[in-house]
Amino acid sequence: MALRGIPASRPCTPHIRSNCTEGRFVTCGRLEVEPRRAATAATLPARDVTRCRARAGQLEPGQALVVQFTRGPPEQGGECTEIRVEAGECWGLDSDGDSYDCLGRCGIGCQDPSPGLCSNWSRNCLKHDICSYYYNSRGGAVDPSCGWAFQKAERDFLEPCLTDMACTLPGYNTKAEVCQRSLVGL
Numbered sequence: 001m002a003l004r005g006i007p008a009s010r011p012c013t014p015h016i017r018s019n020c021t022e023g024r025f026v027t028c029g030r031l032e033v034e035p036r037r038a039a040t041a042a043t044l045p046a047r048d049v050t051r052c053r054a055r056a057g058q059l060e061p062g063q064a065l066v067v068q069f070t071r072g073p074p075e076q077g078g079e080c081t082e083i084r085v086e087a088g089e090c091w092g093l094d095s096d097g098d099s100y101d102c103l104g105r106c107g108i109g110c111q112d113p114s115p116g117l118c119s120n121w122s123r124n125c126l127k128h129d130i131c132s133y134y135y136n137s138r139g140g141a142v143d144p145s146c147g148w149a150f151q152k153a154e155r156d157f158l159e160p161c162l163t164d165m166a167c168t169l170p171g172y173n174t175k176a177e178v179c180q181r182s183l184v185g186l
Contacts, residue, residue, distance in 0.1 A: 010091035010100070011083060015136040025134060028080035031066045041065060044123050046074040052122035052156040052167035059087040059104045059121045061172045067123075069131040073148040083130060087121065088172065090179035094133055102178045103129045106157035111173035120167035122156035124149070 010016065011024035033041040041064035050057035064086050071078035090101040090110075099109030104126035111119045128149040131137065135145035143150065159167045172178055 013134050013136070015095045025081050025083050028068050028082045031082050031084050033064065033066055033084075044068060044127060046070045046080055046127075049124055049152040051124065052120060052159060057123050057156070058167065059123060059126060059169070061088055061169055061178075063087045065123070065126070067127055067130050069127050069134070069146075069149060071135065071145045081134060085126070085130065087126060088178045090175075091133065095136060100129060100133050101175060102173070105173065105178075106153060106167075110175040110178055113174045113176065117173075118161035118165075118168055119173045120156050120159050120161050121169045121172075122153065122167055124153040124156050128153035 009021040009024075010019070012020035012022045013025065028046070033043060043066040046068040048056075052058050064084070066082055066084050068080055068082040070076075070080050074080075085103060087104040089103045091103065092100065094100055102110035104121050104123070105111065106120040106122060106125040111117055128146060131146040131149045132143075135143075137143040137146040137150075139147065141147045141150045141154070156167055161168050
């Protein structure tokens, strides 16, 4: 498993069958938070959509979570799937070439290293990243599998990170800061 942004072995999905690890995605209720991480880890239920402005909706770099998500809105009773992850895992490209690095950062992949940029991080964005990767989603808010998660994550994405840093993780946004963190001895 990744540790504080170290690139993790990307999980296999129905769409990704090579260069991946089988068995990371399972039916909800089968995974538990690792006992050695119980003090800082948590389970993120599919129905939990707490915004990043609230402490309960925020992430910490490398925070361990069991993330649950459903196909379609949870209230519609879609199949629930879960995975044990760490905020900031870097899975590389999916089957269509979309970046799944910096999981939990609101937006596609990692932040561009240009000056003057900022990023929000949230549990909603993490849930959407994972749902989108698993179902190979397309269409944002109208995607039948993960559109509901997109709509919840979008609220956190739109928080004004340049003027209100409630949802930011300073120094933990670019590929070098997150995915290659261990390689530079940080």
